[in-house]
Amino acid sequence: MNRKSPLPLWSQLLEDLRRRISSGEFTERFPTDKEMIEHYQVSRQTVREAVRHLEQDGLVVRHRGRGTILSHSRxxxxxxxxxxxxxxxxxxxxxxxxxxxxxxxxxxxxxxxxxxxxxxxxxxxxxxxxxxxxxxxxxxxxxxxxxxxxxxxxxxxxxxxxxxxxxxxxxxxxxxxxxxxxxxxxxxxxxxxxxxxxxxxxxxxxxxxxxxxxxxxxxxxxxxxxxxxxSSFDSAKTSNSTQLSQTFYS
Known part of the structure; x- marks a missing residue:
């Protein structure tokens, strides 16, 4: 973490976590808040802000009592x-x-x-x-x-x-x-x-x-x-973005 950078620490942490997720580093599990605090030497608030942005991006899911898990299975x-x-x-x-x-x-x-x-x-x-x-x-x-x-x-x-x-x-x-x-x-x-x-x-x-x-x-x-x-649809429109057809097999 570059403490002389004009970027806030949470933003630097966010980019590094995105990089590590993209590389497949967290295939087993996502680190806990405590592990990130110790690894990056930052405050709990910094970690929570970075993880909040990851959650907004759909990259992780935060569960009370269970911690944070990757949402990349789908x-x-x-x-x-x-x-x-x-x-x-x-x-x-x-x-x-x-x-x-x-x-x-x-x-x-x-x-x-x-x-x-x-x-x-x-x-x-x-x-x-x-x-x-x-x-x-x-x-x-x-x-x-x-x-x-x-x-x-x-x-x-x-x-x-x-x-x-x-x-x-x-x-x-x-x-x-x-x-x-x-x-x-x-x-x-x-x-x-x-x-x-x-x-x-x-x-x-x-x-x-x-x-x-x-x-x-x-x-x-x-x-x-x-x-x-x-597939999205709208009853007010005469045609939707996706046409569905059914074929029945014996």
């Missing part, structure tokens, strides 16, 4: 527009990072037919997505190579696909749709996502467009115990 994403799951996490103070499982060129005739393309060569990116040290999602993306060739040599461990697509390929999604299906993870997927088997998850198929042309097909499996998807 993250929230509102629906109704093109979004990045992990940009929202970074906005909340978590470090987005990915383990790239595959990045390169693949041939997929069935997908080429779906895209109505004569060229069946696709850029394929498969990643395991993290928030800090927490596994959140398994992501697989196909984009026609005619659009995405400049992405072949991009390091995707700490960057966003749509940012790189716009920067290097000069295109970005203008519209799209998603379909959600609840699933039970197979053992191999449970192991990859670091959860017990069997576990519940959401399977998401995203299709995006660049104008009238189909741009991307993305299949994502999101851990059901670490993510919320929220």
């Amino acid at each position: 993250f929230e994403q509102r629906l109704g527009s093109i979004y990045s799951l992990f940009r929202e996490l970074e906005r909340c103070g978590y470090q987005q990072n990915s383990k790239v499982l595959f990045q390169g060129s693949v041939i997929d005739e069935a997908l080429a037919c779906q895209f109505q393309l004569t060229d069946d060569n696709f850029f394929y990116l498969e990643r395991l997505r993290y928030a800090g040290a927490l596994e959140v999602a398994h992501d697989k993306v196909h984009i026609p190579m005619s659009y995405a060739k400049p992405l072949l040599n991009v390091a995707f461990e700490h960057t966003f696909l749509y940012d790189e697509l716009e920067l290097r390929c000069h295109i970005s999604p203008t519209s799209g749709e998603e379909r959600f299906s609840p699933i039970v993870l197979p053992p191999s997927e449970s192991e990859l996502l670091g959860c017990k088997s069997p576990s519940a998850a959401l399977s998401i198929r995203r299709v995006t467009y660049f104008g009238a042309a189909q741009l991307e097909v993305r299949d994502t499996i999101v851990r059901g115990d670490r993510y919320w998807f929220v």
Whole structure:
């Protein structure tokens, strides 16, 4: 703590705690007020003010008699527009990072037919997505190579696909749709996502467009115990941000 800094001590403490949360340091438990007072050599009031701001940001939950715990077991994403799951996490103070499982060129005739393309060569990116040290999602993306060739040599461990697509390929999604299906993870997927088997998850198929042309097909499996998807509605409006459809299976 820099006591000569113009920043108040609680603000310095807040930034350091955010950094440590983002790095995944507190995966086991969050330190007690007494531990932070001793570690940072600050007053109880300074600790309480910093933790109060963490609670306002949704990073921790304070329980009377039980202390403070991290609230990062679930993250929230509102629906109704093109979004990045992990940009929202970074906005909340978590470090987005990915383990790239595959990045390169693949041939997929069935997908080429779906895209109505004569060229069946696709850029394929498969990643395991993290928030800090927490596994959140398994992501697989196909984009026609005619659009995405400049992405072949991009390091995707700490960057966003749509940012790189716009920067290097000069295109970005203008519209799209998603379909959600609840699933039970197979053992191999449970192991990859670091959860017990069997576990519940959401399977998401995203299709995006660049104008009238189909741009991307993305299949994502999101851990059901670490993510919320929220849809808003208003009875006064004729159309809402999210349309729901039901399909019944025998």
